[in-house]
Amino acid sequence: xxxxxxxxxxxxxxxxxxxxxxxxxxxxxxxxxxxxxxxxxxxxxxxxxxxxxxxxxxxxxxxxxxxxxxxxxxxxxxxxxxxxxxxxxxxxxxxxxxxxxxxxxxxxxxxxxxxxxxxxxxxxxxxxxxxxxxxxxxxxxxxxxxxxxxxxxxxxxxxxxxxxxxxxxxxxxxxxxxxxxxxxxxxxxxxxxxxxxxxxxxxxxxxxxxxxxxxxxxxxxxxxxxxxxxxxxxxxxxxxxxxxxxxxxxxxxxxxxxxxxxxxxxxxxxxxxxxxxxxxxxxxxxxxxxxxxxxxxxxxxxxxxxxxxxxxxxxxxxxxxxxxxxxxxxxxxxxxxxxxxxxxxxxxxxxxxxxxxxxxxxxxxxxxxxxxxxxxxxxxxxxxxxxxxxxxxxxxxxxxxxxxxxxxxxxxxxxxxxxxxxxxxxxxxxxxxxxxxxxxxxxxxxxxxxxxxxxxxxxxxxxxxxxxxxxxxxxxxxxxxxxxxxxxxxxxxxxxxxxxxxxxxxxxxxxxxxxxxxxxxxxxxxxxxxxxxxxxxxxxx
Amino acid sequence: xxxxxxxxxxxxxxxxxxxxxxxxxxxxxxxxxxxxxxxxxxxxxxxxxxxxxxxxxxxxxxxxxxxxxxxxxxxxxxxxxxxxxxxxxxxxxxxxxxxxxxxxxxxxxxxxxxxxxxxxxxxxxxxxxxxxxxxxxxxxxxxxxxxxxxxxxxxxxxxxxxxxxxxxxxxxxxxxxxxxxxxxxxxxxxxxxxxxxxxxxxxxxxxxxxxxxxxxxxxxxxxxxxxxxxxxxxxxxxxxxxxxxxxxxxxxxxxxxxxxxxxxxxxxxxxxx
Numbered sequence: 087x088x089x090x091x092x093x094x095x096x097x098x099x100x101x102x103x104x105x106x107x108x109x110x111x112x113x114x115x116x117x118x119x120x121x122x123x124x125x126x127x128x129x130x131x132x133x134x135x136x137x138x139x140x141x142x143x144x145x146x147x148x149x150x151x152x153x154x155x156x157x158x159x160x161x162x163x164x165x166x167x168x169x170x171x172x173x174x175x176x177x178x179x180x181x182x183x184x185x186x187x188x189x190x191x192x193x194x195x196x197x198x199x200x201x202x203x204x205x206x207x208x209x210x211x212x213x214x215x216x217x218x219x220x221x222x223x224x225x226x227x228x229x230x231x232x233x234x235x236x237x238x239x240x241x242x243x244x245x246x247x248x249x250x251x252x253x254x255x256x257x258x259x260x261x262x263x264x265x266x267x268x269x270x271x272x273x274x275x276x277x278x279x280x281x282x283x284x285x286x287x288x289x290x291x292x293x294x295x296x297x298x299x300x301x302x303x304x305x306x307x308x309x310x311x312x313x314x315x316x317x318x319x320x321x322x323x324x325x326x327x328x329x330x331x332x333x334x335x336x337x338x339x340x341x342x343x344x345x346x347x348x349x350x351x352x353x354x355x356x357x358x359x360x361x362x363x364x365x366x367x368x369x370x371x372x373x374x375x376x377x378x379x380x381x382x383x384x385x386x387x388x389x390x391x392x393x394x395x396x397x398x399x400x401x402x403x404x405x406x407x408x409x410x411x412x413x414x415x416x417x418x419x420x421x422x423x424x425x426x427x428x429x430x431x432x433x434x435x436x437x438x439x440x441x442x443x444x445x446x447x448x449x450x451x452x453x454x455x456x457x458x459x460x461x462x463x464x465x466x467x468x469x470x471x472x473x474x475x476x477x478x479x480x481x482x483x484x485x486x487x488x489x490x491x492x493x494x495x496x497x498x499x500x501x502x503x504x505x506x507x508x509x510x511x512x513x514x515x516x517x518x519x520x521x522x523x524x525x526x527x528x529x530x531x532x533x534x535x536x537x538x539x540x541x542x543x544x545x546x547x548x549x550x551x552x553x554x555x556x557x558x559x560x561x562x563x564x565x566x567x568x569x570x571x572x573x574x575x576x577x578x579x580x581x582x583x584x585x586x587x588x589x590x591x592x593x594x595x596x597x598x599x600x601x602x603x604x605x606x607x608x609x610x611x612x613x614x615x616x617x618x619x620x621x622x623x624x625x626x627x
Numbered sequence: 628x629x630x631x632x633x634x635x636x637x638x639x640x641x642x643x644x645x646x647x648x649x650x651x652x653x654x655x656x657x658x659x660x661x662x663x664x665x666x667x668x669x670x671x672x673x674x675x676x677x678x679x680x681x682x683x684x685x686x687x688x689x690x691x692x693x694x695x696x697x698x699x700x701x702x703x704x705x706x707x708x709x710x711x712x713x714x715x716x717x718x719x720x721x722x723x724x725x726x727x728x729x730x731x732x733x734x735x736x737x738x739x740x741x742x743x744x745x746x747x748x749x750x751x752x753x754x755x756x757x758x759x760x761x762x763x764x765x766x767x768x769x770x771x772x773x774x775x776x777x778x779x780x781x782x783x784x785x786x787x788x789x790x791x792x793x794x795x796x797x798x799x800x801x802x803x804x805x806x807x808x809x810x811x812x813x814x815x816x817x818x819x820x821x822x823x824x825x826x827x828x829x830x831x832x833x834x835x836x837x838x839x840x841x842x843x844x845x846x847x848x849x850x851x852x853x854x855x856x857x858x859x860x861x862x863x864x865x866x867x868x869x870x871x872x873x874x875x876x877x878x879x880x881x882x883x884x885x886x887x888x889x890x891x892x893x894x895x896x897x898x899x900x
Contacts, residue, residue, distance in 0.1 A: 537687070
């Protein structure tokens with residue numbers, strides 16, 4: 087693919103710029119924001135890349151019937167691929183933050199993060215990631231296997247190319263429909279808020295039709311341009327595209343520039359509407375918007391208040407449980423318990439104040455965005471009734487971290503060194519017990535699902551115990567861990583094992599039975615994993 | 628499903644017309660059977676697979692444990708199909724009973740609502756399927772092999788009991804607020820309660836050796852003798868917390884306890900010469 091001259095010239099400069107700024111010690115706002123974002127997200131990207139390569143290896147393995155031993159070895163060796171993929175993602179995401187500056191990230195921005203993985207200036211890096219996978223595979227397959235696999239990939243590409251034209255048309259139409267529905271909402275709201283004359287309303291309809299036409303044409307052009315890049319992606323994407331295109335007659339490749347197109351067409355449409363108003367209508371619109379802003383402020387305040395109450399309830403419960411345990415184990419007085427509680431509350435209040443200050447602007451922007459995308463009055467009512475609310479996940483994690491830290495501080499302030507040791511020993515024993523319990527429950531569930539032999543039960547219990555030992559450190563109550571009620575959920579702990587462990591310990595039939603259960607287990611595991619990572623971060627600090 | 632209900636509704640309207648014309652009338656059973664069949668087709672992949680998986684998962688283990696030739700494997704595969712069919716029959720039966728009660732005086736619109744809900748009322752007994760499976764196992768395996776299989780199942784049951792006993796200990800410790808010493812003293816008593824009552828709890832759910840929900844586990848603590856618990860707790864508040872362990876499932880516990888007592892009584896009688 088030929089890159090535009092300017093892009094080719096600036097690409098190395100841009101990348102070296104990204105790398106040099108931190109070295110010079112002059113960190114800009116976007117870098118600070120990006121570092122915080124990356125710290126909180128790297129684990130999720132790593133997990134996603136791990137899953138992706140495990141699926142790709144599984145795909146190759148099942149096509150070539152490689153057998154579980156070879157599969158286990160291969161699954162154990164994907165780490166360099168994962169790391170390279172994550173590094174590439176980091177570069178692409180840094181670009182997006184650089185583009186956005188220090189503005190708050192919204193959900194809708196994550197799409198543009200994805201787009202930047204296909205940024206023209208990153209073509210060399212992107213191809214290197216794909217190339218690395220091919221080389222990695224070549225090093226592990228016999229020449230005849232590799233050749234068979236390459237032929238299969240060619241076949242898939244050919245099938246995809248055949249399925250694409252129809253799917254492409256459908257995709258353009260469905261996206262156009264979505265965008266036009268949003269503009270329709272905007273138009274209706276504008277008519278109500280500004281109380282425009284019939285002639286202006288008519289002209290507004292014309293502007294909407296024009297915007298639709300521009301978007302459809304522009305999107306089709308972008309899709310055509312994005313196709314070669316998407317087709318050059320690793321086989322993993324090809325398989326999923328193929329499935330989408332053939333089974334659902336739908337096709338969702340990454341389309342760089344789509345958001346820009348939406349934004350620009352959006353702006354033109356909005357400007358057209360502004361131009362259609364007379365002075366009286368403009369004044370009426372401003373008044374309506376001011377009233378709406380007031381209403382939104384109140385909604386956001388209530389949303390945050392509710393969140394805070396919810397947090398306080400959960401935190402009080404945890405504090406109460408911990409204090410009761412300390413009092414029982416160390417034989418402390420009720421008075422001391424109350425003192426510790428008061429101090430904890432003091433620190434909690436400071437943390438909650440910070441959370442409110444940082445979260446409010448985020449929630450406000452999210453709510454405003456939401457109203458642009460859905461029927462306004464209905465959404466406002468739902469939000470006012472408290473049917474749903476928004477939160478800032480980063481700040482929420484920080485708030486939970488503050489609760490943990492407060493507990494550490496209180497121990498130092500109130501307990502002697504000997505008492506702290508005694509308490510730590512007691513907690514360790516409790517954790518060991520929980521770790522054993524979760525591990526045995528997990529193995530028992532696996533036994534029910536795939537029927538293990540005694541040796542497998544012993545081996546799996548030993549392996550999964552390493553995972554549950556970490557889980558026990560979370561200090562979550564048993565009731566909280568069992569909130570989904572089904573003991574089958576315990577299977578999720580097996581998702582925390584190093585890749586390749588299960589495929590090695592189970593036979594082929596058992597592995598197949600496990601794969602049926604594994605996606606549900608993965609989804610349970612993802613939330614526990616996030617908590618574990620937060621805990622590890624706190625411990626590292 | 629919409630298609631199914633439309634068919635059923637049409638059939639329902641026709642039943643009135645047919646009645647007047649002296650033609651055979653479609654009964655609720657016909658309507659429900661039709662809706663269930665349609666529903667089964669609509670959710671076929673998921674639900675039928677789920678029912679099938681219960682026994683299908685056992686075949687690889689049998690293959691692993693014993694040298695099964697093709698004819699024995701074939702019988703097992705047929706048995707898997709049979710268990711699936713029996714469970715489906717049971718599902719149909721339970722829906723039919725339920726629907727007969729609910730549709731006695733229902734107008735077509737209400738009936739339509741009930742039939743639309745069929746997808747969410749899939750449950751049935753697995754007792755017949757279990758019987759069939761047991762009979763086929765007896766036929767397919769030699770006596771020695773059955774003995775070996777029973778040993779394997781017994782080891783699995785013991786491991787399961789260990790898991791549930793540990794969970795029960797953890798829940799009791801947390802909810803009653805036991806000290807380390809109290810927890811240690813109660814450990815053997817709780818373990819025994821699980822060994823005593825778990826079979827009856829599983830029987831209650833008709834679930835063989837799995838599919839137990841965690842909210843029913845705490846009730847088994849009440850299988851420990853009151854005097855033994857009180858001797859360890861020596862604290863009224865904790866005793867109250869102990870008594871409240873079954874939570875909203877107190878009636879279930881009463882039922883499980885009765886089942887247990889009846890079973891033990893029968894076993895005693897059976898053991899007498």
